[in-house]
Amino acid sequence: MRNIYLYFFGFLFFLCLLPERGRGQAAVFDLCARQLAGSSNDSLTWSSANLCTNFTGYVVFSGPTASNLQPIDTITDPAQLGELYLYGSGGNRFYQVGMLCGASILASSAVIDNARPITPNIQSVDLQTGVPVLRWSASPSPGIIGYQIYKENPYGSGNFFPYPANNQLVTGTQFTDVNSADLLVRYAIVAVSNCNKGPLGEGTLNDGTTGPHSSIFLSSSFEPCSRRLDLNWNAYENWADGVAGYLLWMQENGGSPQLIDTVLTTTYSYLGAEDGQQLRFWVEAMEENGSYRANSNVLDFNISANRPIDFLELTDLSYAPANAGIEVSWRWDLDSDFAEGRLQRSTDGQQWEDRLVLASQSSQQNSYLDVNIDSAGGPYYYRIIAQDLCGLSYSSNQALSLELSGEALANFENRLDWSPLQGDSLQAEFYQLYALEQGQWQQISFLDSSQRTFLDPIDLRDSEQANRCYYVQAEGRLKLANGQYLFWSSRSNEFCLQQKPLLHFPNALAPDGRNPIFRPRAALGQNIGNYHLQIYDRYGALIFESVDIMQGWDGKIKGRPAPQGVYIYLAQYQLEEGKDKQQKGSLFLLR
Numbered sequence: 001m002r003n004i005y006l007y008f009f010g011f012l013f014f015l016c017l018l019p020e021r022g023r024g025q026a027a028v029f030d031l032c033a034r035q036l037a038g039s040s041n042d043s044l045t046w047s048s049a050n051l052c053t054n055f056t057g058y059v060v061f062s063g064p065t066a067s068n069l070q071p072i073d074t075i076t077d078p079a080q081l082g083e084l085y086l087y088g089s090g091g092n093r094f095y096q097v098g099m100l101c102g103a104s105i106l107a108s109s110a111v112i113d114n115a116r117p118i119t120p121n122i123q124s125v126d127l128q129t130g131v132p133v134l135r136w137s138a139s140p141s142p143g144i145i146g147y148q149i150y151k152e153n154p155y156g157s158g159n160f161f162p163y164p165a166n167n168q169l170v171t172g173t174q175f176t177d178v179n180s181a182d183l184l185v186r187y188a189i190v191a192v193s194n195c196n197k198g199p200l201g202e203g204t205l206n207d208g209t210t211g212p213h214s215s216i217f218l219s220s221s222f223e224p225c226s227r228r229l230d231l232n233w234n235a236y237e238n239w240a241d242g243v244a245g246y247l248l249w250m251q252e253n254g255g256s257p258q259l260i261d262t263v264l265t266t267t268y269s270y271l272g273a274e275d276g277q278q279l280r281f282w283v284e285a286m287e288e289n290g291s292y293r294a295n296s297n298v299l300d301f302n303i304s305a306n307r308p309i310d311f312l313e314l315t316d317l318s319y320a321p322a323n324a325g326i327e328v329s330w331r332w333d334l335d336s337d338f339a340e341g342r343l344q345r346s347t348d349g350q351q352w353e354d355r356l357v358l359a360s361q362s363s364q365q366n367s368y369l370d371v372n373i374d375s376a377g378g379p380y381y382y383r384i385i386a387q388d389l390c391g392l393s394y395s396s397n398q399a400l401s402l403e404l405s406g407e408a409l410a411n412f413e414n415r416l417d418w419s420p421l422q423g424d425s426l427q428a429e430f431y432q433l434y435a436l437e438q439g440q441w442q443q444i445s446f447l448d449s450s451q452r453t454f455l456d457p458i459d460l461r462d463s464e465q466a467n468r469c470y471y472v473q474a475e476g477r478l479k480l481a482n483g484q485y486l487f488w489s490s491r492s493n494e495f496c497l498q499q500k501p502l503l504h505f506p507n508a509l510a511p512d513g514r515n516p517i518f519r520p521r522a523a524l525g526q527n528i529g530n531y532h533l534q535i536y537d538r539y540g541a542l543i544f545e546s547v548d549i550m551q552g553w554d555g556k557i558k559g560r561p562a563p564q565g566v567y568i569y570l571a572q573y574q575l576e577e578g579k580d581k582q583q584k585g586s587l588f589l590l591r
Contacts, residue, residue, distance in 0.1 A: 031109035032195025033095045035116055042114045044095055045082035045195070052101035059105060060085075061096045066111045069096055117141035117191035117198035120173075121240070122213040125187060128282060128295035132177040132185050132215050139191035139198065146171045150200060152186040152212065160188055160200065160212070183297050184217035184234070203238060211238040216296035218283050222273070225390030227305045229270040229279075236285035236294050244288040251280040275305040309336040309386055311481050312396045314423070315365075317382055318491040319401065319471070325371035326401055330384050334364050337389040343368055346381040349398065355382075375493045379403040379419055397478070399423030402492040404472050412504060412523060414456040414497045418472045421449075421490060425479040436469040449476075458524070460504055466524040469496040499524060503549075503571055503583055510590045511555035518587055519552025520571065530574040535567055543567070555589055564591040 034043045044060065057076040060083065061069040075083065087093060094113045098105035120137040127133075134149065146169030150160040162168070164179065169192055177185065188211075191198040203211025218233045236243050248261045248268055261268065273279065283296040309332060316329035328343060343356035355370050373380065384396040400422040407415045421428035428449040434441045435456070445454055458465045476488045503520035510516065518535075522528050528549055535544035535553055543562065544553040555562055571583045 029097075029099075029107070029109055030194075031095065031097050031112055033093070033112050033114040034196050035092075035114040040087050042085045042087065042093060042095075043082065044085065044097070046097050046109060048081060051078050052099065052106055054102040056100040056102060059098045059100050061098070063094050064092075066094045066113075069094060069111070074100065112195075115141075116196050117144055117193045119189065119191050119198040119201040119207045119209050121209050122187065122189065122201065122238070123292045124294040125185065125213045125215040126293075126295045127183055127215050127217070127297040129176075130297070132180050132183065132187075134175045134177065134187050134189075134213075136173050136189055138173050141191060141193060141198070143193040144191055145169065145194055146192050147173075148190040148192055148197065149175055150188045150190065150212075151177075152188075155182065155184055155186060155214075160202075163187075184215060186212050186214040188212040210240050213238050213294075216283055216285055216294060218281070218296040218299055220281070220299055220301075222301065222303075222305075224304060225306045225392070227271065227273045227303075229273050229281075229301070231268045231270065231281060231283070231299075233266050233283050233296055235266050239287045239290065239292065241288035241290065244286040247284040247286065249282050249284060253278050273301075273303045273305055275303055275307050277301075277303040279303060306388060306390045306392075307336045308392060309333045309338065309388055309394045312384055312386055312394050313478070313480055313486075314382060314384060314396050314399045315478065315486055316367075316488060316490065317399045317401055317423070318489070319375070319493045320369060321494070323373075323375040323493050325369045326373055326380060326382075327367055327369045328382050329365070329367040330396060331365050332361065332384065332386065332396075334361055339387045339389045339391075341384060341386040343370075344383050344385060345370065346383075347377065347379075349381045352383070378493065379422075397424035397426070399426060399490075402472065402474050402490045404470060404492040404495040406470070406495060406497050408497040408499045409455075410500065410502070412458045412460060412499060412502075414458060414468060414470075414499070416454045416456060416470055416472075416495075416497075418452055418492055420452060421474040421476050421488075423478070426476055426488060427479075428474055428476040430475055432473040432475070434471050434473065438464070441471070458499055460521065460523040463524045465499070467496055467498050469494055471495065502581065503528065503573065505569065505571070505583070505585055506587065507585070508588045508590060509553070509555050511561065513590065517552040517554055518569075519546075520549065522549070527576045528573045529576075530572070530580075532572045534570045536570070537562075537567060538565060549573075561591070562589060564589050 029047045031046045036043055055078055057074040059071050060073040062072045063069040073083065092113050092115045094111055096109055096111045098108040118139050118141045120139045123135040123137060125132055125134050148169055149163045151163035152160050188201045190200055199207035201207050201209035201212065203209055214234065214237050216233050216236050218231060221230045245262050245264055247259055248263065249257050250260050251257050279301045280298055282298045285294045312332045314330045318327050320327050338361050341358040342354050344352040345355050346352045356368050378401050380401045381398055383398045386394045402419060402421060404416065404418045406417055409415055430449055431447045431451065432443055433445040433447065433454055435444045447454065471494045472492045474490045478486045478488045480486055502523060504523045505520045506515055506518060508515060509518040531547055531549045533546045534542055537543050543557045567587055567589060569585055569587060574580050
């Protein structure tokens with residue numbers, strides 16, 4: 001039995017010399033092991049502990065696994081709290097430090113390894129709130145106390161610096177860079193434990209990450225003439241499987257967000273901008289085979305686009321009274337970026353000349369009297385052309401002046417002819433013919449749109465009708481560009497006809513009827529001199545002759561009734577102005 005007790009106490013003494021593994025016990029003092037980047041050196045440090053009275057030294061244990069530790073060093077200086085250890089093979093090592101008091105280790109640290117914390121991947125850099133917001137996944141390494149942000153400065157240089165300051169850790173997995181002066185930024189992060197830092201997440205084999213992430217900076221340019229809004233942005237970078245696409249979002253006049261397109265490129269042209277719109281755009285990147293999203297900055301626009309001339313229309317074209325000119329009326333869009341307008345005239349619809357040049361607009365309804373015209377040189381074509389500030393050209397409908405002409409016929413009728421009411425989108429409804437009577441214009445006929453000629457018999461008793469003046473008024477409808485109709489009233493030129501100063505002979509003689517005497521009447525009050533009338537039968541024999549206009553033929557030859565039939569007359573006379581005239585004709589003698 002005594003031998004058994006000696007063996008047991010001897011075994012306890014041996015255990016006292018073994019280091020404490022820390023399994024299930026708290027470490028008496030803290031130990032940190034750091035694998036130095038770029039080398040195979042491990043740096044060990046530990047905190048000071050209450051030394052035992054018989055302090056002999058710090059015993060350092062190391063091994064490839066936590067269960068296979070061997071003493072590698074004893075440090076006898078109680079003030080030395082660290083050491084460097086070189087291992088050519090590199091890789092992870094496990095360490096423990098124990099306090100040797102006399103022949104026994106009375107206190108030991110926990111067993112730790114030299115592995116650096118795992119650097120997590122960044123999830124996104126987002127600008128939708130107006131400042132950069134960085135999000136990342138939590139590091140799976142134990143003992144993480146926070147994360148050190150690194151920011152590239154300047155952007156694109158590849159130089160990363162601790163941000164906002166060295167050793168200023170972020171304890172969560174999100175950082176809002178409220179002090180950033182720029183929106184185009186790039187970040188990397190490092191996971192930090194109690195005694196170690198992970199490698200900078202530069203996207204190398206050493207750090208095992210996909211690399212730094214940059215924000216999406218959205219810029220734009222707007223072309224007001226074409227109303228094209230060009231959006232440009234930098235590609236989102238360093239998601240593991242790349243970008244699946246970019247969502248284009250828009251809000252119009254404060255409404256709900258609208259997804260307007262999804263693209264794979266980093267440019268987009270929006271062609272639907274309208275003047276006065278308030279538009280907001282942003283881009284959202286989608287991770288390929290993942291759930292992460294990253295938004296660009298937001299761009300707001302108060303659209304000031306080119307306002308085209310939406311309507312430009314001739315609305316009337318009429319001769320002024322007494323042919324004083326042609327009055328042209330038109331309407332045009334005042335809510336436009338107007339640059340210049342021109343009223344033009346043509347005689348053939350091909351070659352145009354400017355009649356009026358306008359550098360500004362004053363009213364929607366306009367008119368102009370074109371006085372430099374030749375009423376006998378018509379008809380005249382008119383149009384309005386215009387340009388806006390973008391150089392876009394516009395042209396109105398064309399219209400043709402209404403021209404009246406005619407002829408004084410020998411049978412004391414005035415034949416009147418007029419051109420049709422003609423113009424783009426213009427349709428005639430009817431015509432009204434007016435004549436000047438006793439100094440006043442009087443309507444003498446109403447004609448439908450198919451009629452363009454009229455015979456006006458002259459009252460031979462009215463000397464005023466020797467020179468008779470007319471105009472025609474056309475009424476119609478103009479179809480406007482908006483599909484509505486506008487009443488159109490167009491007045492022609494004034495046209496006068498001078499009846500020839502002739503004697504008026506009847507064309508029949510009925511001795512036993514209502515016209516028993518064949519003699520002329522002086523038309524329109526003419527005074528006739530040197531009158532000489534001769535009548536011949538069908539054989540050319542002279543059967544009657546008179547030099548007195550009041551003495552006519554009674555249908556007898558030498559006192560006996562002439563036979564029924566056709567007879568020829570020849571009249572010679574002199575007009576008031578001394579001009580000699582001669583008239584020939586036939587008459588029918590009716591029995």
